[in-house]
Amino acid sequence: MNNIKAFQDYLQLEKNYSIHTVNAYVNDLFFFQEFLKSNFDQENLELVNYSLIRSWIVSMVDNSISNSSVNRKISSLKSFYKFLLKIKQIETSPLLKHKSLKTPKILQIPFSEKELDKVLNSIKYSDSFDGVRDKLIIDLFYTTGIRRAELINLKMQNINLATNTLKVLGKRNKERILPILPIVTQQANLYLSERARLERINDDDFFFLMLKGVKLNDSFVYRIINYYFSNVSEKVKKSPHILRHTFATHLLNNGADLNSVKELLGHSSLASTQVYTHNSLAELKKIYGDAHPRNQK
Incomplete structure (x- = not known):
């Protein structure tokens, strides 16, 4: 014990x-x-x-x-x-020669660029606090690739809209600085204006709040993503992690190098980032098949 x-x-x-x-x-x-x-x-x-x-x-x-x-x-x-x-309590691990059980590979299917365009540009969000916040949450997930816990724990001091940067505290308390796109900065400023109008704020240090003025929680953020993407996507899994996956896949599909994506995601090794390359390869195969003269039409 x-x-x-x-x-x-x-x-x-x-x-x-x-x-x-x-x-x-x-x-x-x-x-x-x-x-x-x-x-x-x-x-x-x-x-x-x-x-x-x-x-x-x-x-x-x-x-x-x-x-x-x-x-x-x-x-x-x-x-x-x-x-x-x-700590020298045992001399040999009883699991020294253990081999893991085989598991089927679960293919994480990212959202398409068309689906993201629909969610961010076609859906009519309300002008209320909730609508402005929800759109910003989706945009931040998609344009920065941050984890759900990282988004929930963002502090007011972590966001610098003057320099378009975001400081994220990731796994094992590792910090990384991420760029914010100008269009996201505009949405963030709009959100801050609405946030300032809340009647009561209990968790003032935290950037993202619920209408009652308290910080977000895991299930609430999941419901936001699932709700909006259910309107545009028939994919079975619609979660914050799929948005992170989508961020990485879309960057790779559009020419970003693996090491840069690794740094943006906050991975400690390239092996963790390489799981996203299968979608990039699928896109390359499609482009290759469509473009090469030897491919039978």
């Missing part, structure tokens, strides 16, 4: 993981510990061998937990045992 608390502090204080991520790791450990206690009368994670972990994996699969969810829980265990190795 003490080692779980020490692991939690390590993730939060040394690794700078978000509270949401830390809680997910710790909950996975408690889930495993409860399994051990119920099935093997054992709850000391330091004494676990791979056979016990294997039994947990089988149990989860038998209970219809998806392979990707199982892999995520095992990833939490791996991190925990790496931590125990680091």
